[in-house]
Amino acid sequence: MKTFYTADHHLHHSGMELSFGRIVETFEMPERAEIVLRRVKEVGLGPVIEPPSYERAVIERIHTPDYVDFLENVFAEWRAAGRDGEVWPYSWRHRSMPAIDAPPSGLDARLSYYSFDMAGSITETTWRAAKRAADTALAGADAVLSGERAAFSLCRPPGHHAGRDFFGGYCYLNNAAIAAQRFLDNGHARVAIFDVDYHHGNGTQEIFYDRDDVLLASLHGDPDFEFPFHLGYARERGAGKGEGYNLNYPLPAGTPWPQWQAAFEDAHEKIRAYEPSALVISLGVDAFKDDPISQFKLESDHFLTIGRRIADFGLPTLFVMEGGYATGALGLNAVNVLQGFEG
Template sequence: MKIFHNTHHAQHAGRQEMFRGRLVDCHEVPDRLRYVLDELQRRPVGQLLTPDAAADVNAAMARVHAPDYLAFLARAWNDWVALDPTNAERDALPSVWPLASKHAFRTDAPPLNFAARLGQYAFDSGTPLTAGSWAAAREGAACALAAAQAVLAGDRFALALTRPPGHHAGPNYLGGYCFINNAAVAAQALRDGGLQRVAVLDVDYHHGNGTQTIFYERNDVFTASIHGDPRTEYPFFLGHADERGAGAGEGYNLNLPLPRGTGFEVWWAALQNAMQAVSDFAPQALVVPLGLDTFEGDPISGFKLRSADYLKLGQAIAQLGLPTVLTFEGGYAVAEVGVNTVNVLEGLRG
């Protein structure tokens, strides 16, 4: 299996995120990926590669994200520091938002102020934008594109081993530690490579609101997600069972929310349901946003999977019999993320 890892990931190292009225240390840290690389040294289940620098990652990102959003991200750090040179010592966090309807966003009068523009393109205050966020996120998209291209060229599995994660990033917004939706980049690249139907099976603890939204009105990309019930769990406003897609995409989105505290057996039953729905769609390829925050030891999540369960997850994914791209998403029990990730990869080998 080819593993495209992001050599620029550590350039995105947020300092603090807003949590319950305080700034706390970021959970989404460079060590997460280092632990996976360390475990891959011990158990070399794949071939570590970096994406081809000649690939057109800008075009691939523009297939799933709005041009004004990408242009904002590309120069956001410069704009932030231009406000005040001492801003270079701090990450940018949004603090003001255009609320739907009551405080509507005026497309005919877009704000010029940087704080307003950051709020325009962000849905939470937990996703610091740092000096290297764009470089890291863009290289992550290159990893996702390379993984999709490997699968298009005939590989059975490929992994985009990257951070920051991606599945919360929508067409024109960041949030949930995500900037560029790597899973969506991969799914769209598979479509653009000639595959007619692509499925996304999101197994992160958190609902993949960005991926759902990007493909919500389409019937060529089926999206399924198993996650903590949004009535109590982040990202809260999306991920309910009755969200089934819209327009041509009606029936092509499946949400399987589960209560906080759910253990492996109930989670496994939901996985079987999601896999059946994926099979019924008869896709030609699969994308798995792989979050390891379903782990019992995760500090910010609420499911109870154990390390050995990730081997079974890998085996189950393999049993779908589909060419598969995996993207690395959440998982904050930092020391265990490596073992749990590589367990999935080992499981893929059957």
């Protein structure tokens, strides 16, 4: 299988994050992509290809132009305001405050409007890295569109927490959603996104919630206890013509393989019943037992089984890298899915 990768991911590195009241080095660090790439090469998965640069219009099939402008320009604005360091939002609209439907003009108010947390900052080159991650997803989609059975888009920063016009959860552009749209825009009528990252893909859900041309199935830590907290409940099943095309499998802290696998198999069956013609896997491997920010109990071998069962769909498949923070086993776990798929 071809891997799409660019060293441009180094252009994004939020130095720090707040974790349980402490400022620590961010878990979403550049080394993550290097670790996965090293394993791809070690097992000889296939060629590693630098993605081309795509037009912004392809990204705007998913994200609003005002949000894309914001991502591209906010760092310069931050500096022009005389501020040092990286761009960080710090306050959000509480449920007691009225919602607004247009971006405010003040810099901090706008930062709040376009985000939902402070998991990651915007540095001088974050936009370029996020754009290149989207390019990486698009190049993988195009490889599959031109006949490859599968491809691996080794995206960084990740994407599934980013919505139409917001960032959060280390994500800026929704790489998997952009790739799914690429399939739809090039002859596919129905695409399924199977999100196996430990966290709920709230951005992907927001993007496709009222649509029936994309089925989203997501297995994740129950939002009652786990980030992103406010979305990912089983009762969220889609809206309007999208009703029934959003499937959430919230699972408790400590979920071991048999319980995770049962949810996975239920989602597997529902994805098959949808009869998609292409599949996008939001490939986070943070359900791993030693993940430093997660609470499931999957072991490295289980990722082989996951890959094997994904192959059983018999569909053109794009794997898009999302989370996974156990640096010691990250390469093994991610590439196990791909090797399991290849059989």
